[in-house]
Amino acid sequence: MTRxxxxxxxxxxxxxxxxxxxxxxxxxQLVDLFGATxxxxxxxxxxxxxxxxLDVAFVxxxxxxxxxxxxxxxxxxxxxxxxxxxxxxxxxxxxxMMVGDGKWEERFKKVYGNAKIxxxxxxxxxxIDAIVxxxxxIPGCPIDKSEFLNAVSKLVAxxxxxxxxxxxxxxxRWKENPCILYAGxxxxxxxxxAGCGAICPTxxxxxxxxxxxxxxxxxxxxxxxxxxxxxxxxxxxxKLRKFGGAKLAELVKDIEKKGAKA
Amino acid sequence: MRELSVENxxxxxxHGGITVTLDGKKVxxxxxxxxxxxxxxxxxxxxxxxxxxxxxxxxxxxxxxLSHRYAAIRGLEKALAIKPSEKTQLTRDxxxxxxxxxxxxxxxxxxxxxxxxxYPSAIAMLNDYADDVKRxxxxxxxxxxxxxxxSGRIVHGENPVVGGFGKYPSKKALEEIKVKSRELIPDAIxxxxxxxxxxxxxxxxxxxxxxSVNAPxxxxxxxxxxxxxxxxxxxxxxxxxxxxxERVVTHSFAKRSLYQDKPFTVGANARMINxxxxxxxxxxxxFKEHYSDKWLKNPLYNDLAQAIEELWSLEHxxxxxxxxxxLEDTPIEKPTRTTxxxxxAVEAPRGTLYHHYDIKDGLIDVADIITPTAQNLDDIExxxxxxxxxxxxxxxxxxxxxxxxxxxxxxxxPCISCATHMVTLKRI
Numbered sequence: 254m255t256r257x258x259x260x261x262x263x264x265x266x267x268x269x270x271x272x273x274x275x276x277x278x279x280x281x282q283l284v285d286l287f288g289a290t291x292x293x294x295x296x297x298x299x300x301x302x303x304x305x306x307l308d309v310a311f312v313x314x315x316x317x318x319x320x321x322x323x324x325x326x327x328x329x330x331x332x333x334x335x336x337x338x339x340x341x342x343x344x345x346x347x348x349x350m351m352v353g354d355g356k357w358e359e360r361f362k363k364v365y366g367n368a369k370i371x372x373x374x375x376x377x378x379x380x381i382d383a384i385v386x387x388x389x390x391i392p393g394c395p396i397d398k399s400e401f402l403n404a405v406s407k408l409v410a411x412x413x414x415x416x417x418x419x420x421x422x423x424x425x426r427w428k429e430n431p432c433i434l435y436a437g438x439x440x441x442x443x444x445x446x447a448g449c450g451a452i453c454p455t456x457x458x459x460x461x462x463x464x465x466x467x468x469x470x471x472x473x474x475x476x477x478x479x480x481x482x483x484x485x486x487x488x489x490x491x492k493l494r495k496f497g498g499a500k501l502a503e504l505v506k507d508i509e510k511k512g513a514k515a
Numbered sequence: 516m517r518e519l520s521v522e523n524x525x526x527x528x529x530h531g532g533i534t535v536t537l538d539g540k541k542v543x544x545x546x547x548x549x550x551x552x553x554x555x556x557x558x559x560x561x562x563x564x565x566x567x568x569x570x571x572x573x574x575x576x577x578x579x580x581l582s583h584r585y586a587a588i589r590g591l592e593k594a595l596a597i598k599p600s601e602k603t604q605l606t607r608d609x610x611x612x613x614x615x616x617x618x619x620x621x622x623x624x625x626x627x628x629x630x631x632x633x634y635p636s637a638i639a640m641l642n643d644y645a646d647d648v649k650r651x652x653x654x655x656x657x658x659x660x661x662x663x664x665x666s667g668r669i670v671h672g673e674n675p676v677v678g679g680f681g682k683y684p685s686k687k688a689l690e691e692i693k694v695k696s697r698e699l700i701p702d703a704i705x706x707x708x709x710x711x712x713x714x715x716x717x718x719x720x721x722x723x724x725x726x727s728v729n730a731p732x733x734x735x736x737x738x739x740x741x742x743x744x745x746x747x748x749x750x751x752x753x754x755x756x757x758x759x760x761e762r763v764v765t766h767s768f769a770k771r772s773l774y775q776d777k778p779f780t781v782g783a784n785a786r787m788i789n790x791x792x793x794x795x796x797x798x799x800x801x802f803k804e805h806y807s808d809k810w811l812k813n814p815l816y817n818d819l820a821q822a823i824e825e826l827w828s829l830e831h832x833x834x835x836x837x838x839x840x841x842l843e844d845t846p847i848e849k850p851t852r853t854t855x856x857x858x859x860a861v862e863a864p865r866g867t868l869y870h871h872y873d874i875k876d877g878l879i880d881v882a883d884i885i886t887p888t889a890q891n892l893d894d895i896e897x898x899x900x901x902x903x904x905x906x907x908x909x910x911x912x913x914x915x916x917x918x919x920x921x922x923x924x925x926x927x928x929p930c931i932s933c934a935t936h937m938v939t940l941k942r943i
Contacts, residue, residue, distance in 0.1 A: 267552035270528050271577030271670045277621070278669055280656040284648075287638045299636030300525040300629070317552030347571045348554040360558040375553045395577060395670045453673050456681035461570040461673055491563075495571050 259308035259409060262294040264328055266314030266321045267378055268346055271395035272339035273297045273313055279398055286402075289409050307332040309408055315341040315349055315378040315498075322376075322384055329385040334408070337380070337387045338401070340394040344465040345498030348378040352499045380499055389414060392446050394463035394496055400448050417447040420467040420475070421460050425451040433459050439484055441493055443475040462493045466501050473508050519903075521917050526626040526636070528578050528930045533899065533920050540907050545900040547892060547924055557882045565591045565677050565850075565872075568879050572870070575884070576930050577670050578621070581614045581662060582737075582863035583884075584675055586870040589738065591677050593857025594874045595850035602842040603679045606665055609692070609835045610675060611737040611861070612828040613661025616654060618864035619783070619821040619828075622928045623706060624651030627818050630922045631713050647709065650702045654825070657695055661832070664688045678848035689836040696832035700797070703826040707801050710819040718905045719898040719923045720812040724774060725785035726758065726867055726890075728860050735786075735793045735827060737862040743789040744774070745811075752860035755869045759885050771893050772885070778893035781866025782927060783820035784810055798827035814898050814926045821864070821928070853877040863887050865928040888929045899923050 265273050277298060279286060290309075294302040310332035316322055329335055337343045345352060351360075357377040381387060391404055391414075404414035421442040425432070428451055433440040441462030442454060453460050466472070480486055493501055521533040529549070536543040556575055560568045572587050573580040585607055592599060599607075624647065625637040634640045637648050659669045664684045666672025674681045684692075725745035730736025742750050742758055750758055759772040772779070788810060791802050801823050810816040858871040866887025873881035899920050906916045 265530065267554060269574050269577040269580075271574070271580070274528075274577045274670060277625075278655075278659055280652040280659075283652065284638070284641065292638075296523055296525050296530070297528065298526065298625075299638065301635035301639070302523075302525065315552075317554070321552055347556065347559065347574050350559055350571075357555075360555050361553065363558055364553070364555055378552070378554065394574065398669075449668075452667050453681070456667050456674050458673055458676065458681040463570070463671065463673075492567065495567060 258289055258291050260293050260306065261290045262304075262307045262310045262328065262332070263292070263297070264294070264310060264312050264324075265297065266312070266325065266342070266381070267317045267348065268314035268339065268341035270297060270313070272342075272393070275395045275398060275401060276311075279402060282402055286405065290405070305331065309334045309336060311336050311338050312342050312381055313338050315345045315380060316384055317348065317376055317378040319374040319376070325381060325384050334388045335385065336389040336391060336404070337382065338391045338396050340392060340463065340465050340496055340498070341378070342381045343390045343392050344496070344500040345378050345380040346394070347495055347498075349380070349498035350494045350496075352377060352379075353502050378498075383499070389416075391416065392464045393448060394465075397448055397450075418468055419447050420472075421445045421447050421449065421451050421454070421464070423447055424449070425454045425460075427451075428455050430454045433457075434479075434482065439479075439489065439492060443479065444472060444489075444493060461495065463496045466493070466497050466504050472504065476508050519913055519916060521921055524921060524924060526629070527925060528576070531924075531929070533917075533924060535899075535903050535916070535920070537907075542900055542903045542907065545896055545903050545920070547895050547899070547929075557884055560879050560882050563879050564877065565595065565874065565879065568872075568882065569677060570673065572882075572884070573671050575886075578618055578930055579614070579863040579865065579868065580671050581610050581666055581675070582861050582868050583870070584666070585611060585738065586859040586861045586863075586868045586884075587872075588675060588677055589859025589861065590857045590870040590872045591859070591874070593859065594855040594872050595677070595857075596852045596855060597678050597848045597850055599679060599848060600842075600845035602683065602839060602845050603848075605835055605839045605842070606680055606683060607675060607738075608736070609684075609832065609839065610662060610665035612832055612835065613658050613665060615658070615737065615828040615864055616825055617658025617662060618928075619825040620651050620654035620658060620706070622864070623710060623818050623821050623825070624648070625655070626928075627922075627925050628709070630918065630925065647705070650705060654699060654702055654706070657699055660695070661692055664692065676847060678850075679845060680847075683844050684839065686840055689840050693833040693836045696829045700826065700829055703822070703829050704797070704801075707805075707819070707822045707826060710822045711801075711805050713818075715809070715813055715815040716919065716922075717813060718902040718909075718919055719814055720809070721898060721901050722812060723894060723897075724777060724779040725788045725811075726774070726779055726781050727786045727789045728752070728862055728867060730790060730793075733793055735790050735795075739860060742860060742867065744779075745785070745788050752869070753858045755858055755860065755871065755885065759869070759890055761885060761889075772890040773893060778897050779890070780814065780894050780927075781887045781890050782817050783824050783864070784814070784817040785866065786824065786862060787820045794823075794827055796827065796830040798823055798830055801826065814894075814923055817926045817928065850877075863930075865930055866891060886930065888927070891927050891929065895924055895927050895929070
């Protein structure tokens with residue numbers, strides 16, 4: 254029996270287009286990628302796009318207008334599997350760093366003044382799972398080529414992709430890097446999703462947290478450990494909010510609740 | 516009244532469309548609509564430390580990530596009175612050469628060329644132009660590799676920091692760049708020959724003004740402290756507001772730029788017009804062969820300008836690598852003050868990019884970012900309107916007019932994410 258090549262769509266919302274660019278950056282695999290799948294829609298790469306039923310939709314970017322919300326719902330309705338690619342789609346991205354502080358409208362006014370907006374209604378940026386169900390998350394700012402290609406080849410073979418479930422510290426140990434935290438500098442490694450290959454600590458620089466908060470179960474104790482080591486929790490949160498977006502806000506609330514109980 | 520629109524402009528970075536409003540054959544207006552959502556990045560970095568700002572702002576755009584990082588570094592270092600070492604300076608030059616090769620090869624061969632040859636995408640060209648598509652991918656991959664070596668990652672690398680680099684490229688990596696950049700020169704020449712052989716429709720022709728940085732030492736380059744205007748004027752980058760005159764227009768949320776009340780162009784063609792005579796090597800020969808007065812009128816020549824520039828970037832890499840390799844590593848320079856202001860100007864592949872910062876007691880007080888695409892928007896619309904008028908007068912079909920307009924918009928290599936780092940443009 255021959256397997257039909259899956260119908261794929263690649264979409265982008267509010268962000269830097271870096272995750273779509275990373276797909277185009279798979280120079281050695283690009284021709285095969287377009288061969289093994291039927292790319293029905295990929296506006297950044299081609300003009301002949303057809304919007305219909307899809308096996309897999311890759312969605313980049315956060316949602317920040319009502320128009321985008323509608324479009325995302327439409328993509329969800331015609332896709333069997335919907336995959337969030339990149340930090341903006343997964344957690345909201347840098348534009349969601351102050352989510353929930355109640356000052357978004359104030360910031361918006363500072364940029365736009367009292368300009369009348371009549372076409373689309375802008376909102377504070379949200380991750381896509383605030384609007385629709387997401388089946389698979391591929392984190393990263395931007396996504397990693399091999400993690401993306403791995404996911405695609407699993408999907409082409411009809412299997413579920415495996416993604417990292419541990420923090421950057423694990424990858425950093427594999428590289429045998431000296432720990433930056435022990436050198437007295439704050440590093441986002443313990444609270445950040447792995448998958449990048451611990452690039453920044455390998456360069457001698459602290460992890461900036463760009464893959465968003467890890468799902469690792471030990472995150473509460475790691476957060477407490479940072480506190481014990483004398484790192485100011487407010488500073489820690491300020492640093493990690495840059496990429497943690499809406500998810501980090503939830504996570505911290507959760508940690509603080511547990512901390513209060515303990 | 517009727518509308519002729521391109522709902523979703525394909526093969527550009529970000530989300531935009533084109534709307535032409537017609538009254539019979541008369542073109543009432545042509546707009547480049549931007550469907551990006553607001554991000555308010557400049558507001559969000561307020562109160563941050565410079566190093567944190569530097570993590571966030573490259574995320575304005577993936578294709579110009581290193582240009583954003585470098586413009587910010589230049590602005591922040593001026594504000595904090597930091598003088599980078601020669602090794603740092605040269606390594607930054609190298610990363611800019613890498614981004615230029617990556618972005619110019621992506622734009623010319625994979626995004627713009629399909630229009631000229633009548634294909635919907637570069638992938639669709641594979642059957643007939645396999646060698647050229649593969650050539651483009653080779654060049655792009657190498658540009659990415661240079662970005663990876665210098666910045667730590669293909670996109671959004673964190674290695675270049677205020678005051679220096681986390682780690683300098685190894686001797687081995689520099690050698691790799693030297694060898695490979697020489698190997699790829701025939702590919703870059705073929706790209707120039709290809710774009711040199713194309714016909715550039717004259718529908719969009721109109722006088723314009725061109726702006727770029729003035730690279731130091733009378734050399735060609737991608738960063739400088741003063742700005743050249745093609746009318747012969749030169750202005751300090753610190754006075755960028757006088758050049759860009761950002762204004763809010765009533766029909767959109769995008770801020771626009773005018774110089775002396777006129778639209779102007781930034782990008783590879785502007786760089787060639789202002790600094791083309793400084794090119795050396797084979798790039799200089801190709802510039803002499805292809806440059807003409809038409810470049811001053813027809814935005815489509817930006818594609819050819821990018822192709823020639825890409826060759827220059829490749830030819831320049833071995834020398835820069837040698838100089839980096841001959842210097843000792845230097846530590847990251849520390850700020851010498853905590854309060855100050857500074858503007859960084861660099862040439863992103865698609866044009867001049869400004870980052871201005873006011874820093875107070877070590878924290879960002881004001882961030883002002885003016886992107887090349889935002890500066891080009893008025894000029895794009897001006898050339899698109901003329902194109903629509905002339906094509907319709909020539910009895911061209913709607914489909915042909917649409918393609919003609921798309922080609923003009925695409926020629927500017929627009930980065931719509933960049934242009935809307937803080938604003939969204941919608942037609943009312």
